[in-house]
Amino acid sequence: MSYSAEAFQNEYLAMGASEVNAIVTVTSSGGEGGRRSAGATEIIIVDASGSMQAEGRMAAARQAAKAAVNCIDDGVRFAIIAGVSTAQQLFPDPGQLAEASPQSRADALRAIDRLQASGGTAMGAWLLLAAQLFDQRPGDIKHAILLTDGDNGERFGYLESVLEQIAGRFVCDCRGVGTNWKVSELRKIATAMLGTVDIVARPEGLTAAFEQMITGAMGKTAADVQLKVWTPVNATVRFVKQVEPQVMDLTGKRVEDGPRAGRYPLGSWGQESRDYHVCIDVPSGKAGDEMLAARISVVEGDTVHAQSLVRAVWTEDTALSTRINRQVAHYTGQAELAQTIQDGIAAREAGDERTATIKFGRAAQLAHESGNKATEELLSKVVEIEDAATGTVRLRRKVNAADEMALDTQSTKTVRVGRSQ
């Protein structure tokens, strides 16, 4: 697989300016396409806690788990974990991984039928068991699906400590069942495990959603790609965020690599392209000074696949320093859009309708300006958009909980800026 890294920025800074922004587009190509039938492991974690009994959630979870099992290709290793107060392996025998085949899939479906809701919710323990099972297959593409109603019952801080311990060992996509789960809780797991979070609301769309998710996971060829960021002395990395296809803050995942560099995990890669927003604070320079603000490399272990430079040039020419880079402006807007939606939802939950209206109005404006139609549509189910251009909205009195959760989970999805300019 070969990679390219390209930085988009306005390198010209006004005198006294010290913040350098760049969008780095990382593109991979040349890997064998399609889904792999070997060298991959899939683990499905199904919440079977007592709370799952309500409102037919267990039936929905069973259906979702079965749909996921049916999407696993022959030859792929897999296992199913039943989540209660402790982690119990539902299929195959404890400590084992099954090789997918028509027979093993049929056995797995029968095991899912036996699943009954009882006991507590202990997501940290479930994820820990998944990590142990994955450890049997070093070098595999490792993917987990967590199906839950998201009401974790472990002591405060335990889940966080587990996530810190297992981060980067596999990718975990989280799917909330019903509408009683907390988006923020599953987002915490998805963010740590470089996965996605979404709602399982419509049973008819389930198979297609899992098909897409597993195709995405099994289409990967590189398991552990990292972004290495070198910065000069006295410079600090303010943030590193994935901004496309969805907003994901990687700043806190930095692992130091020598005195001037740090590595940020990018997860597994197939043939795809992602955008990252890097923001660096540097000491201000004199007119005409040119500084390398960051040297950004796509690395796998000790192999450097691609490199791109982020520069800072101080100029007295305001025609140069006031140029706005379209990529940076676009993704700054997309990140603000995600945050504004989350703030709006939080304000609404807290009963602060005034703040919620302001936030949703701004979100409608941002979504409209950037052409993010999908988010604008989700937003229109939560607020009546009177004029998207000015951000004039009215809160809807009756909002479907699933619609609001869908808006929350999808708020981080971005659209790519046109590269024509």
Add this chain to the structure above:
Amino acid sequence: MILTECDSCAEGRATGASFCEACGRRLTDTASVGAAGETEATPADAPGPGRSTGLAGRDCPHCAAVGAVAADGYCEECGMLAGRPRDHTEADGDLMAAAVSDRGRRHHRNEDAMWLAVGSDAVDVVVCDGVSASFDPDVASEVAAKAAGELLARAQHPGHAAAGPADRPGTRPDEATAPDTGEEPTEPVEPDEPALPIAEVVGRAIQGAGEAVAQLAGTGDPRRATSNPACTIVAAAVRGPHVGFGWVGDSRVYWIPATGPAEQLSEDDSWARHVIAMGADPRVAMNDPKAHAITAWLGADAGRISPRVGAFTAGAPGHLVLCSDGLWNYLTDPADFGDAVRSALRVATGPRPLLEAARALVAYANSAGGADNITVAIVPVPPQTDADMAEAEGDAVTDSDNETSEA
């Protein structure tokens, strides 16, 4: 500085030339400039992966970290750029010509570019200044200088060995004409006859440079499409006592005779020049923020380029000086400019007086503030002799044949 010789005819000794002045063959060692031994300038000077600046392992000039400069030219400690090959370049044509280009003190890179080729009794010289507000102006200037220089080198100069009466010191700017675009020059001044065809060649070379720069908008970085690379150009071809010159924009060419008043041969395509022509106070106009806004340039958005050209035959010894506004902005009056050049030439007494004089003029601009990139080229022009005139009579037919076949 490297002098290159054409393997085929051992005739054209050229500095910065890609082609033999005599036979037009490509020279093996091309476009060599630079006192520090840098080789030919490359199409884009932005340091980047896989592109060596030749600075690797040097001590950082900014933070003094020992051996900290990486292959891409940036310090591994403080991140500052240690330098670029184009920060300071020199072209030394010995006693035929010299040119120096410098980044100045306020700009982060040198967006000026130059071309200097010397042959026996012949000099081609081009100075270009990138338009800072455009994208990749440094590439524009480099491409323009190279394209014009190569076209000058390739052209069979009709005036090369021609001669004319020796009593005309030069042409005034108001005699400058639009380039020949197929039509005969209107009422050529008889004494300038041998030089005028050279001006046509220069005009065509500038047209060619304009086309090369215009093409840049569709290549490389997509941002070039919205803010296309652009630059000014001033070029001259000197054949014995005969001089043809032309320009687009506000880079200038001066004639500085050994004695008598210095002349600015070019007329800036600039806002200041425009309002001065309409009656504005020159001092007020030159101090206006818009003074340097140019009204003509090379680039995809320039439309049809109409370089203005001029020609003269030297009747007395003098120096032809081409420069970017990084120098003349500190010497706006031609008399002051002439005094500065004469003073620099007077002081330069070493083995390479022209190069020393060019360096001195660059140093002058830097000491005055160095607010812009500075490029200056100095070409001494010998006066026409009686022998030149006699020779010209005999060669007249051949020269005119060359001109026809070229056109």
